[in-house]
Amino acid sequence: VIPGWFSEISPMWPGEAHSLKVEKILFQGKSDYQNVMVFQSSTYGKVLVLDGVIQLTERDECAYQEMITHLPLCSIPNPKKVLVIGGGDGGVLREVSRHSSIEQIDICEIDKMVVDVSKQFFPSVAVGFEDPRVNLHIGDGVAFLKNAPEGTYDAVIVDSSDPIGPAQELFEKPFFESVAKALRPGGVVSTQAESIWLHMHIIEDIVANCRQIFKGSVNYAWTTVPTYPSGMIGFMLCSTEGPPVDFKHPVNPIDADDSHSKSRGPLKFYNSEIHTAAFCLPTFAKKVVDSK
Numbered sequence: 518v519i520p521g522w523f524s525e526i527s528p529m530w531p532g533e534a535h536s537l538k539v540e541k542i543l544f545q546g547k548s549d550y551q552n553v554m555v556f557q558s559s560t561y562g563k564v565l566v567l568d569g570v571i572q573l574t575e576r577d578e579c580a581y582q583e584m585i586t587h588l589p590l591c592s593i594p595n596p597k598k599v600l601v602i603g604g605g606d607g608g609v610l611r612e613v614s615r616h617s618s619i620e621q622i623d624i625c626e627i628d629k630m631v632v633d634v635s636k637q638f639f640p641s642v643a644v645g646f647e648d649p650r651v652n653l654h655i656g657d658g659v660a661f662l663k664n665a666p667e668g669t670y671d672a673v674i675v676d677s678s679d680p681i682g683p684a685q686e687l688f689e690k691p692f693f694e695s696v697a698k699a700l701r702p703g704g705v706v707s708t709q710a711e712s713i714w715l716h717m718h719i720i721e722d723i724v725a726n727c728r729q730i731f732k733g734s735v736n737y738a739w740t741t742v743p744t745y746p747s748g749m750i751g752f753m754l755c756s757t758e759g760p761p762v763d764f765k766h767p768v769n770p771i772d773a774d775d776s777h778s779k780s781r782g783p784l785k786f787y788n789s790e791i792h793t794a795a796f797c798l799p800t801f802a803k804k805v806v807d808s809k
């Protein structure tokens with residue numbers, strides 16, 4: 518990559534590529550799992566790239582981190598124990614720590630370089646690691662969940678990259694089964710679930726698997742993230758059998774004024790109205806999500 522433009526080219530979105538103007542490359546490395554790069558963009562702040570795929574930018578990361586976190590946590594009355602799979606940049610941790618009812622935040626990230634690079638270049642994102650409730654495990658989330666005692670968590674958040682590379686297993690049925698086992702009755706899971714414009718076939722398979730595994734409710738929600746392919750990204754929001762969860766009406770609202778501390782800063786994107794709106798789908802997506 519030379520100072521000029523970075524284009525996000527991938528077989529995951531053939532024939533298209535979002536580009537960002539590069540001011541300066543700040544870091545380039547190769548971990549045991551993937552290539553890691555950070556660059557200063559002209560208009561989106563610093564950018565984290567893994568194997569050529571944009572993971573977050575300072576300007577729009579709030580949309581993804583706030584929505585993947587508050588859609589599940591605001592849908593249950595009193596979350597206490599939360600597990601984050603992936604999320605090594607710390608952004609989801611920053612959002613989880615806004616909930617005062619939470620007592621324990623476990624995180625399992627496979628690549629230590631992502632954690633270290635985020636702490637060095639994205640302090641406003643990695644601030645999540647400073648919360649005393651956080652227990653960081655460096656390792657494979659699949660193995661972590663296999664060893665998790667049954668019914669441990671109120672919520673699991675799967676903040677993964679795409680199903681090419683280290684995160685591939687996080688999109689497969691055995692993993693979803695291990696998530697369901699680790700959740701309490703009426704517990705909730707929120708997973709990164711790609712784009713309805715680009716990955717309807719992947720979403721179809723995920724929904725079919727979730728319907729078999731999560732006997733509470735299965736929902737798909739979405740948000741806009743300008744620097745993700747197609748400018749949007751979705752989430753699976755599912756609950757296990759037990760006390761019913763109505764994802765579309767937050768029972769545990771968290772709005773802009775409360776919940777922020779000087780280190781975290783205020784919510785920039787999430788609010789209770791956009792929570793409800795996030796589950797409204799265009800017809801072509803509704804057909805797939807509601808029918809599987």
Ligand SMILES: NCCCN[C@H]1CC[C@H](N)CC1
Binds near residue numbers: 570609746750
């Ligand atoms: N916490 C960082 C978000 C990582 N999420 C994914 C990165 C890669 C994208 N194509 C999809 C979202």
